[in-house]
Amino acid sequence: MKKTTLAALAVVALTSMSAFAADTSKLVLPGDITLEQATRVIEAAKAKAKQTDTLMNIAVVDAGGNLKAFARMEGAFLGSVDISIGKAKTARLFNMPTKDLGALAQVGQPLYGIEVTNRGLVIFGGGELLRDKSGTIIGAVGVSGSSVENDMAVAQAGAAGL
Amino acid sequence: MKKTTLAALAVVALTSMSAFAADTSKLVLPGDITLEQATRVIEAAKAKAKQTDTLMNIAVVDAGGNLKAFARMEGAFLGSVDISIGKAKTARLFNMPTKDLGALAQVGQPLYGIEVTNRGLVIFGGGELLRDKSGTIIGAVGVSGSSVENDMAVAQAGAAGL
Amino acid sequence: MKKTTLAALAVVALTSMSAFAADTSKLVLPGDITLEQATRVIEAAKAKAKQTDTLMNIAVVDAGGNLKAFARMEGAFLGSVDISIGKAKTARLFNMPTKDLGALAQVGQPLYGIEVTNRGLVIFGGGELLRDKSGTIIGAVGVSGSSVENDMAVAQAGAAGL
Amino acid sequence: MKKTTLAALAVVALTSMSAFAADTSKLVLPGDITLEQATRVIEAAKAKAKQTDTLMNIAVVDAGGNLKAFARMEGAFLGSVDISIGKAKTARLFNMPTKDLGALAQVGQPLYGIEVTNRGLVIFGGGELLRDKSGTIIGAVGVSGSSVENDMAVAQAGAAGL
Numbered sequence: 001m002k003k004t005t006l007a008a009l010a011v012v013a014l015t016s017m018s019a020f021a022a023d024t025s026k027l028v029l030p031g032d033i034t035l036e037q038a039t040r041v042i043e044a045a046k047a048k049a050k051q052t053d054t055l056m057n058i059a060v061v062d063a064g065g066n067l068k069a070f071a072r073m074e075g076a077f078l079g080s081v082d083i084s085i086g087k088a089k090t091a092r093l094f095n096m097p098t099k100d101l102g103a104l105a106q107v108g109q110p111l112y113g114i115e116v117t118n119r120g121l122v123i124f125g126g127g128e129l130l131r132d133k134s135g136t137i138i139g140a141v142g143v144s145g146s147s148v149e150n151d152m153a154v155a156q157a158g159a160a161g162l
Numbered sequence: 163m164k165k166t167t168l169a170a171l172a173v174v175a176l177t178s179m180s181a182f183a184a185d186t187s188k189l190v191l192p193g194d195i196t197l198e199q200a201t202r203v204i205e206a207a208k209a210k211a212k213q214t215d216t217l218m219n220i221a222v223v224d225a226g227g228n229l230k231a232f233a234r235m236e237g238a239f240l241g242s243v244d245i246s247i248g249k250a251k252t253a254r255l256f257n258m259p260t261k262d263l264g265a266l267a268q269v270g271q272p273l274y275g276i277e278v279t280n281r282g283l284v285i286f287g288g289g290e291l292l293r294d295k296s297g298t299i300i301g302a303v304g305v306s307g308s309s310v311e312n313d314m315a316v317a318q319a320g321a322a323g324l
Numbered sequence: 325m326k327k328t329t330l331a332a333l334a335v336v337a338l339t340s341m342s343a344f345a346a347d348t349s350k351l352v353l354p355g356d357i358t359l360e361q362a363t364r365v366i367e368a369a370k371a372k373a374k375q376t377d378t379l380m381n382i383a384v385v386d387a388g389g390n391l392k393a394f395a396r397m398e399g400a401f402l403g404s405v406d407i408s409i410g411k412a413k414t415a416r417l418f419n420m421p422t423k424d425l426g427a428l429a430q431v432g433q434p435l436y437g438i439e440v441t442n443r444g445l446v447i448f449g450g451g452e453l454l455r456d457k458s459g460t461i462i463g464a465v466g467v468s469g470s471s472v473e474n475d476m477a478v479a480q481a482g483a484a485g486l
Numbered sequence: 487m488k489k490t491t492l493a494a495l496a497v498v499a500l501t502s503m504s505a506f507a508a509d510t511s512k513l514v515l516p517g518d519i520t521l522e523q524a525t526r527v528i529e530a531a532k533a534k535a536k537q538t539d540t541l542m543n544i545a546v547v548d549a550g551g552n553l554k555a556f557a558r559m560e561g562a563f564l565g566s567v568d569i570s571i572g573k574a575k576t577a578r579l580f581n582m583p584t585k586d587l588g589a590l591a592q593v594g595q596p597l598y599g600i601e602v603t604n605r606g607l608v609i610f611g612g613g614e615l616l617r618d619k620s621g622t623i624i625g626a627v628g629v630s631g632s633s634v635e636n637d638m639a640v641a642q643a644g645a646a647g648l
Binding site: 064065090092093094095107108110111112113114116117118119121 | 401402403404406407410426429430431439440444445446447448449471472
């Protein structure tokens with residue numbers, strides 16, 4: 001293909017990007033979590049983390065399970081970047097708190113071994129669903145950085161802050 | 163944790179699954195592609211494939227980029243299972259046909275090298291967006307199994323069948 | 325490489341694709357599952373899912389363990405895309421229902437840990453073999469979206485629909 | 487292992503977590519980017535994105551190359567979650583803007599092929615270093631969602647907002 005053709009194609013593609021940008025309503029389904037909502041969840045989780053003297057990674061995914069927002073507090077575990085995102089995704093992938101999925105995945109329980117699917121799930125507490133006022137799931141929040149109990153408390157505070 | 167506690171938790175989780183099942187409107191955002199729509203796309207693509215004497219893998223993803231439906235015709239390339247799904251995902255991930263993204267990813271072009279991101283994108287034609295009547299993107303279709311031109315023609319026929 | 329050489333190669337490749345397309349009997353083993361059969365399996369599984377008020381992901385693989393057809397019902401777990409395909413593959417990879425493999429993979433059992441092989445197996449019920457009238461294995465079906473018991477019942481209904 | 491031993495271990499672990507939490511100065515290097523700084527970078531990038539009518543994914547990594555904060559604007563490409571994070575990491579991994587690394591990675595250039603290392607680098611513009619007042623690198627910002635030129639302009643605005 002000639003260089004001029006490629007350049008022309010690039011212009012077309014870039015133009016169509018601008019066109020898209022002009023009307024975001026064509027790009028996302030109505031009701032999906034907004035960045036403002038996700039930021040509120042993170043702020044509420046951070047407030048709870050400070051109150052409980054814990055250092056957290058906090059992740060929010062949208063209804064499709066794709067990362068929407070993330071924050072890591074000073075001193076929070078580096079290894080919890082992946083875990084907090086994994087918790088949020090896992091909660092949305094199975095429409096339940098990760099603690100509930102984890103209960104089903106214990107030794108001797110029905111879903112033992114499920115954690116190796118989906119390129120790695122997180123099967124302990126700290127992932128909670130996010131619902132709009134009608135109860136529709138619009139995403140999930142995952143928190144990691146302290147004991148599972150603390151992670152859960154902070155995630156639930158985040159969800160309540162929606 | 164005692165076995166009885168775990169069993170109780172399992173019951174809770176299963177009960178909540180049943181509860182979820184009762185009202186799917188809480189589980190998906192309004193307007194996302196339905197299985198019936200995805201099946202129509204696949205049938206339209208298959209009809210075009212037969213008409214052009216080609217053997218295709220056809221994949222449909224939803225607005226979140228998650229696989230919704232898939233079909234492989236007899237004799238279609240085994241290696242195109244992954245490629246057709248990859249084309250559908252790639253189209254939705256960047257809101258443009260894979261051919262347009264590919265033009266931007268050629269040697270010397272601005273997005274050269276993009277194909278190694280997202281655990282592997284497909285940067286040649288055959289992935290097309292699916293839009294509802296208002297123009298909102300509700301998913302994408304990916305077709306792989308013949309020449310890129312044929313793949314594109316079949317994918318476009320699939321999209322038109324929505 | 326000169327442009328004319330590339331063009332010539334392309335012609336060869338496309339011609340050979342067309343040649344293949346003309347006679348699918350040279351491309352697949354006799355007796356392997358057809359797309360029509362796979363679709364029947366999915367339809368039978370869907371009917372059972374509706375009857376039991378469950379929301380399922382349903383995957384069918386062929387005798388080679390490669391994905392043949394897939395469908396996700398509205399509201400079915402996003403995380404079960406991977407699990408349903410994994411169940412179908414796992415069943416065919418070891419020629420037994422995933423429940424049976426799972427029994428061998430429990431703590432203290434001979435195949436403990438097998439789930440991390442093959443880039444992730446699924447070791448709980450819901451993957452069932454598909455056999456032709458003579459009993460030859462021609463593929464497998466995997467179902468995921470509810471309790472393991474429901475997943476198994478729907479997978480078995482799918483297999484019976486073959 | 488006996489239940490009491492496990493409980494004791496858990497107490498030790500939780501105690502040590504609390505201890506850590508009490509003094510974050512022992513957990514991070516002096517001068518590393520703070521969440522407040524990362525948030526300022528994201529806000530400055532968002533402001534520039536709005537001004538240029540673009541829809542962006544914006545990621546900030548710390549001096550160790552680990553994700554610190556992330557935000558995806560409404561309608562921004564889903565595929566740019568991975569790319570924006572990849573740009574930020576790539577910039578820090580090689581201590582240069584991704585555009586500069588990309589120039590070295592083109593066909594015929596010394597680093598041709600480098601993009602497949604590190605589980606996937608991003609070799610086009612939009613990743614910029616973040617430096618403190620003395621010029622020390624304390625992290626990087628990656629932006630993805632529009633043309634490379636726009637991505638770079640937004641990333642540079644983000645860096646300037648530090």
